Amino acid sequence: MICSVCGSEFSVEKFDICPYCLTPVVVEDNTNNEVSEVLNEAVSTELTSTIEKNMNIEHSSTKNIELDDEYEVTEADLIEESEEIDSPDIMIDEIGLSVRAKNAFRRANIHTLNGLISFLENNSISDLKNIGAKTVQETEALIEKLGIDGHNSSQDIVNKEYTDLEKRIFENMSLDVDFLSVDALVELGLSKKIVSSFIDSNIKCCQGLRNLSTKELSMIVGKRYIDRLTAVATLLEQDLMSLLKYVLDNSRLSREYKIFLRRARGETLQEIADNPGPQESSITRERVRQIERKYMKGILPFVRELLFILKGSNNCIGVQDILDIFDDDEYDQILLYVSKSCDEFEYLDFADMFVDRNQEYSVEEKLLELLKDFVADGTDLSENREDLETALAETKLDYLDKNSITNLLKKNNYTFYGDFVVKGKASYAQACMHIIRTKFIDGIKLSQSESEQSEDLITLRRIISEKYKGLSVPASDRALSSTLIRNGLILRGRGMYIPQENVTLDEDLLSEIKNFIDESDTNKVFYNEIYSNFEGALNFMCGIDNYNYLHGVLAMRYPDSYEYNRDYLLKNGVKDEHADSIADRIYAFICRMGRPVSKKELFQEFRGFSNIMLIMPFVNDSRLLQWEYNYYSCTGILDITEEDLLVLNNCLCELFEENNGYASDGLLYEKTLDRCPDFLEKNHISSEMNLHYIVAKMFDSTMDFKRPHISKKNRINLLSTKNVVMYLMNYPDRFTYQQYISLCDKMKWSRVTASAVLVDIEEDYARLSIDEYIKNELLVVSESTVSELNSLIADKIENGVLSLINIDLEGFPDWEYPWNEFILETVIKKELSDYEVIQPIMKDRRYQRGIVVRKEENINSYAQIVAKRMTETGNHKMSESQFLSFLVVNNLARMAIPNELTNSEYIRKDGEFYCTII
16 A cells, blocks of 8 residues: 555555554555556556557647547647657556556656566566555556567557557457347447447447447547457357347346346236345336336347347248247246337237238238138138138238137137137027028028928038037927027928018008119119118118018018019019029129229129129129139120130140149249230239139130139049149159148149148158158058057156157167157057047147157146146146246156146136146
8 A cells, every 4th residue: 555645655454554654544445346447447548548649640740639538639749749759658657557556666766668668677566665465466467468578668569559459349240240239239248328429420230340440449439448349349259149148147146137037927017016036125116117128128139130030031930939049948938028029020929920010000900800801700711721821822921820810710709619610609500500501502491390300400410510519509409490590590481491580561661662673773683682771771660680581571562563582573574584683783893893893892882692692603604703812803804815715725735734634823824924924914914813713714614623723624623632632643652741842832832731731631641750651551560569669658658648759769669660759659649549649739740749648548638738747746836937847847848838728727827827627
C-alpha cells in the first residue's frame, strides 16, 4: 500500500499504520477485479492514444487529428509530436501504471518506456526497492500485456499496436450469425452502450461487423472497449446452437432463468408470485412479467435466427425438430416457449408445427374457413378425401396431413363418428339424415311395427355400425322410425318418408306464391326454388319448414293448376320432355356471365336449389363442366376447335403409350403446354384441374376420368389411387418405398396423396424394413421361428411393455430376412397373437416408435401405458418434473410426451399431472 502522507510503500497485511510516519491505514473499498479493470482500461486508453498520435502525425502534419473520444489536437501539439517521432519514446506516466508503481520507478530513476526496457535487460521488477507483492504483480501483468521483454523498444510496441489496429476482429465469425441482431450481443458480454454505438452506426446485425478493422471498431465504440469485442468475436465463431446453449448455460442458476422456465412450463404469473421458490423473496405478478419479458428479449434473437435456419426452404418446422436440438428437457421447454412468441412464425398446435406468419391472414383461420365450407352440415372425410386434398393443394396448405385436419376440427368442437364429422354433438337422427340423403336418395322405408322389419332400416343400421362408430341408435325399429319422423321426414308414399307436412294455410300468402309461379320465366318451377323465396313467411305464418311440405300444400290447394312431380311442377300445360331443365338454366346463366362462376354465385342465382340439384347437371350434361374447386363453366364460353381436340387426343394417346394406358392430368397439362400453348391461353386454362375437366367432357366415351387420373376406357379401376398404383407397378410381389415415390413423382402426384395412398397399400403388404415391402401372403414365418421369437419377447418385456425403439436384436433366430425394428413389428402383428404393438397418435414412417404390450392388458394408446405404470406404483398425481423422471425410471422415456396425453386420460393443473385412467 502507498501511504497518502509520506508516499512510502508497505504491506497492509503486516501493518495497520504506516511504519514510516505512523499514519493510520485507510483501506479503499476496491476489489482486485476493479483494480484489474482500471489497469486494463488505462493501458488500452493511454497506450493506444499515444500510438495513434504517432501514426497520425506520420500521415498528416497539417490537419486536426482525433486523439481520444473527445480531444482534438492543436497545430502546436502536432509540431511537438512531430519532433517526438524522430526519437520516439513514451513516458512511464502514459502507460497506465498505478501511483505506487510510478513512485517506485521514479525512485529508481526510470521515467520512460525505453528506460524501463533498458532496466529489464538485466533486472526484474522485484529488484526495485520498497515495492510490494501487489505492485510487482500489477507491473508484470502490464509488461506482459505490452509485450516488453528487455530486447524491444517503444517503437516496436508502436509498430505492433499499429498492426493490431488493422486486424479484423470478427473476420472468423460463423455464417450462422450473419443475420443475428446486434442486440443479442448484450447476452454475450457487451454493454448496452457498445451495442447502441453499433446501432447508431447503422450496424443492425452481426454481418455488419465481419469486415471492420480494429481501428474502425475503436472509432465506433471507443478504444477502451476493444478487448471486450475480442472476447465476443471469439464466441461468435461458434454456430448458433452453441451460442444459444452458451447463453442458457450462463443463466441457468439465475433467478430469471428459473422464473422463465416456470412460465415455459405453463405456470401462471400468480402461481409464481405466490410461490417464489425456496430462499427467494416475495415478488409481485408485475415483477414476474417484467422478468419474463426481459429474459425473453435476451434470447429471442437467437431463437428467431435458429428457427429460420431450421426451416430453410421447407414449408414448416416440426416441434420435434426443435425438441431434438438440445438433449435437455429444460432447454427444450424454453426453446419451444420462445418459439411460440416469435412474431415471424405462427404455431399450429393442432399439427405440432411452425409456419411462416402471413401478415394478411392466420393459417389456422384460413384452414378453418376452408373446412367449415367443406364439412358444412356433415361429411364423410374418407369418401371425400381426394376433394379435401385438392382444396388443400389449391390453398397451398397441402403440407398438412389428415391427422392435423382431424385435430383442428376436434379443437373447434367438431365431433367424429368414424369418418363422419359434424359440428358439435350430433344426435343419431342427424347422422341418419346424412345417410338418408347420401344412400337413400329416393326416400327410406320406415317401420311402425316391431313384427315387420324394414330392409332399408337394416341397411341403415349396417352403415352406422361400419362407418359411424360411437353412434348409438335405438334397438327398436319403431322407436328409430318415430324419431326420424319427428326430425323432419314426411310421408311420401306407402311406408316411404320424406320431410313431413302439416300446415296451417294462409290464403293471402298462398295467392302470392301462385303469382310468383305464374310470372316466372321458366315453365318448370322447383318447389325448393319457391320455398327459398318465401321461407320466412312460410315458417312464421304456416309452419312450413321445407319444400316437400310446400309441395303437398300446393298440390292440395291448386290440384288442377299445375302438373305436379316429385321435385317440381309444370305450368302452361307443357309436357315434361319439353320443359326447361336445370342444365338449360345453368348453361344460360354461365353464358350470360361470360366466365366460370363460383358455387356461391350458382346458389345466389338459383335460390333454394340443393347442392345435388346444382352439381348433378355438371355430371350428366355434356355442355356443363367443373372448372376448379367450387368453380364451374360450360362449353358456350370456351373456344375449342376440331384441331384442338385432335392435339389433345394425340397427347393423351402418347401418354397412354408411355404409361400402359394411363395418364395423369399433371402429365397431360405439361405435354399440352408444350404442344398447344395457344389452346390453354385462349381458354384461360391455368391449371391441370381446368384441363382435366375439359378433356373429361370431350373424351368421356373413349376414356375414363377421375381426378387426377385418366385412362383408356375400362383399362384401369380409377375408383382409388391405390388401384392405379398397383396397376402401374404391375401388382408386384415386392417393392421399395423409393420405387413407389419415384412412380408418384413421375406421375406428378402430390406427396400428400402419396403418403395417404401408401397407408392403404400397407393393408395388403408387409413391411420388411424402412424401405421394403412384400405381399402379406408371401411372408412366411416358420413355427420354430415364431416359438423362439415368442420366448425372446417374453424375456425382453419389462413392466408389461417393450419399446421397439433401438431394440437390441442380438440373439434373434436366423431366417431368410434380416431382423430390424420394422419387420419385427410386422411379425409380431402377424404371428404373435398374445401381443399388440401400440403406435403414437402422430405416426412417421421413417421412425419406429412402437411399444409391444400384451393383448390381455387391453391397452390401445401410449397414454394408457403410462397410466398403467402410474397405477401399479401408486403414483396417481405428480408434478411435471416428477412425471418426466417417472417415465425414465420405468423405461418409458420418450414413449409418452405430454402432448400425447389426451384430456380424457390426464388432467394437467397447476404444473401437476393427475391420472384419470385407474
